[in-house]
Amino acid sequence: MNSQYEDAFSQDHIGVKILGYVLLFLMFFSFLLIAWYAPVERTMGLVQKIFYYHVPSAWVAFLAFGVVFVCSILYLTSKDKKWDIYAASSVEIGVVFALIVLITGPIWARPVWGVWWTWEPRLTTTLILFLIYVAYLLLRYFGGQNDRTAKFSAVLGIIGFIDVPLVYLSINWWSAEAQVHPQRIGMGPEMKAAFFVSLFTFTLLYIYLLIKRVRATHAALAVDELREQRDE
């Protein structure tokens, strides 16, 4: 069996295994911190706790789309399929986390602002980003598995990310009076600790998911290869 995706058939790398167990512990630990260690916020009350998931999710989404941008450039310049797989995997994770942001946001907004949604810069920018990368996934789906689709998605991965600052700037001016989203939150030391542990955990989770997703793609490609070998 000669496959370039042999890793798909072997055991997880020891480092990945360790990362998985560390994550398991960290997620449990950060939940404890959020639930009991961090104090209840004075004005917003218990609902503010969603912040510890909302903000790290937003960070992961932007990180994921940034990785897509870099991998897309690397793919176009090197034509190495590896980068395409990384970009596509990262988009999937980014879209999931952007969705988490878009779901946790309204849950938080309803009791605090009195409305589920407002056309405010950060919300709107996240929504537009979400739509751009959903289009990316559709493009891959409708394009089918081939090099052309890989090139198209790389182009979209670049254009989409360059567009981010322009989208943010324009929406910021457009709804300047709707500026209700907190720009930064005053945090006590306990809150800060809980927040940064959560941020760290989410970042590790992103890396873990990316590794796993890439491996799943490798497995799918390896199966395709085997099928071709059988048919020959």
Next chain:
Amino acid sequence: MKQIITILWKDLLVELKSKESLLSMFTFGLLILVLFNFAFEPTPALKRAITPGLLWVTFLFSGVLGLNRSFAVEKENMAIQGMLLAPVDRGLIYFGKFGANLIILLVAEFLTLPFFLLFLNMPLFEHFWWITGIILLGTIGFVAVGTLFSAMATNVKMSEVMLPLLLFPVSTPILLAAVACIRNIIAGEPFSTYQNWFSLLVGFDLIFVVVSSLVFEYVVEE
């Protein structure tokens, strides 16, 4: 430069002979205008409020019709293969297609424009040159990305749906900036009130004309 003109002229000639894109864009634009009028039954105050947005929504929607055709016609009879075999830099092919799309779209827009005056009773012609400038800038940005995405969308399934799905989210800044400029112009505001929007429009155009022409070669290469 000569190559760009050749491709541009070829596209315009095809369009002049068939008038397919222009007619469909113009009729579609008119239809949107009529539908909006029924949907909102606008009072004079409401007309004033919705005109800038309606103008651009009409342009973007009918623009997608024209852009969809841009590379679809190249695919028929494998014309694109012939063009790619020619010893021409791919970036120049992009500029040729971009120029042709831009001109066709602008013509369609200026055919639709008088009907905004007629149906919505808007003082669009009092500030004609300013409005022309904004329409030009907005359309450049839209067509810059649109030409690139059109070349991509034609090669995937559901291409007619794929193009707006790709194009509309990315062109949000153009829509917002162009609408804001037109609104301020109609209200008779001085340039300084919408200067930042104007710069955003110019910035978008510059960035995406350059980036699109650079990545275009990856989209068309086999």
